[in-house]
Amino acid sequence: MSKPSDNPADPFKKALAEATKVMANDPDLNVSYSVDPAGKSGDNMRLPQVSRRMTRDEVLLARGTADALAMHHRYHDAATHAKYAPSGDMARDLYEAMETARCEAMGARDMPGTAGNIDAKIGAEAKRMGYEGISQMSDAPLPVAAGYLIRHLATGRPLPQGADNVMELWRGFIEQQAGTTLENLDETLSDQSEFARFARRVIDDLGYGDQLGDDPDQSDDDDQDAAEDGQDEQEEPDSNGDSDNEEDAEANPEQSQDQQQDSAEASVNTDDMADEEMGEEAEMPEGEAPLEPPPPPPASEADPNYTVFTPDFDEEIAAEDLADPVELERLRAYLDQQLEPLKGAVGRLANKLQRRLQAQQNRSWLFDLEEGILDAGRLARVVANPTTPLSFKVEKDTEFRDTVVTLLLDNSGSMRGRPISIAAICA
Incomplete structure (x- = not known):
């Protein structure tokens, strides 16, 4: 019990x-x-x-x-969500935020008691992110504002103070760019596929259409047309196929025999020409043998004695000097949001990596000594022959090696966007 x-x-x-x-x-x-x-x-x-x-x-x-x-x-259906998911970072963030708002709005419609609880959750998150003190659009994330606006329009409920502040900063811009598309929100809310198409139209209206990627509906139509074309080709016989040849052969057997003889002669001539060409290559003088490919270039021509010329122009700036604590907290929360779907896999991989990096502790013993710890494994021979002296053992000192791990992250311009996010998640 x-x-x-x-x-x-x-x-x-x-x-x-x-x-x-x-x-x-x-x-x-x-x-x-x-x-x-x-x-x-x-x-x-x-x-x-x-x-x-x-x-x-x-x-x-x-x-x-x-x-x-x-x-x-x-x-939420994961397969439908993945089918219409955009390829670009900003477009994907907008798509994710609007889908989350759709699910919460559906819950507020079907189970009104959840609306107040979710409002409390949104208010706590907005307070933690410092959204109440934001006064400029550039400081408020557009995907978050779009999600807040979708939920507000779908439920008609006022948002908590910090969330309402973020929504109002972007609301004029969003309604100016996608006002016509937003009028169809109620018609698509209960159908995830229709809402995904609606969300892609909103993303296009906001100026991120280049990050949407290929239209998944167009790809499905192309695949269906290709399948139908292939089926029609299998059902319709070829007009120049074997059936016409067989009919011609039955109608004029003499002509068919002549054609077979001509084709046989052509085959013989082709084989002869191939043998002649092979013979010419086989009898090629050794001096005219084909040239061998040049050896590959060396992997590196760097001087092994290379050293840094001067560190006088190097500059090191801490992250605290580039952004205030509120901005760093917002960026950390954004990284945690990206890490959330991968948290289980990252935890398992981190534990696996930790076990791999741990130094091996190989314990060893010295046996048959006159003093130390009594060796219980050798007591049997003492019992069998009392004149046999006792055997002792001593643990041998083992020097354990330390493990040092160094991570070098490339944060250059080419890493902007998803690559640097993946690198940060891995770290």
């Missing part, structure tokens, strides 16, 4: 986990609580930790996060 827990937060956490499974319509969903960033990977959902004190902010954040992730699990 299990001992009852003395943590007053456990009943709440258990009830919230069961309610989350019901809202997500997945009884096999695994709900856990962690200090790590909240998120969902497959059938595993991670919610913010609730302490023993169970403060009001902790409870509201846990409930809002649980409702938001449950709505995303219920209304």
Whole structure:
């Protein structure tokens, strides 16, 4: 019989986990609580930790996060989402933010009780990111503002203060560029495929159409047309095929015999010409043999004694000097957001790498000594022959090697965008 827990937060956490499974319509969903960033990977959902004190902010954040992730699990189809996903970074961020807003808006329509909880979650995130103090559009992320606007238009609910501030900074620009497209929001909200097309049109209106990539619907039409063309070719016989030749042969057997004889002669002539060419190559004098390819160039011509000429013009600037703490926190949160879908795989790979990098501890012993630790493995021979002296062993000193890992990240202009994000995630 299990001992009852003395943590007053456990009943709440258990009830919230069961309610989350019901809202997500997945009884096999695994709900856990962690200090790590909240998120969902497959059938595993991670919610913010609730302490023993169970403060009001902790409870509201846990409930809002649980409702938001449950709505995303219920209304989101990964295959459809991947089919219409853009290829560019900004376009993909806009696409992801609008899809998240769609799932939360669908939850607010079907289960109105989730709307207030998700509002509390959005308000806590906006406060943590410092959105209340932003006064310029350049400081407010466009994808976040677009997601807030989609949720506001779909539900009609006012947003928390910080989120509303970000939305209003970009609202004029978004409605000016994509106002006509946004009028069709209600018609596409319940159909993820239609909403994905709607989101791609909004992204195009905002000026990021070059990051959308190929139209997935056009690709499907081309594949279907190609399949139909291939089927028609298989069903229709070739007008110049074997059937016509067989009919001609039956109608005029003498002409067919002449054609076979001509083709046989042509085959013989071709073989003779090939033999002559091979003979010429075989009898080629040794002096006229084909030239061998030149040897490959050396891998490097650098001087092994090369040293830096002068470090006088080198400059080192700390990240704190290039951006204020609020900006660094915002960038860190953006990186955590990109890391969230890969958190499970990254954790497993990190543990695997840690085991590989650990120094091997090979223990060794010296046996058959006159003093030390009694060797229990050799007591049997003492029992068999009492005159045999006792055997002792001593552990041999082993010098363990330390492991040093150095990461060098290229942050040049060619790494801008997704490459540097992947490098940061790996680090």
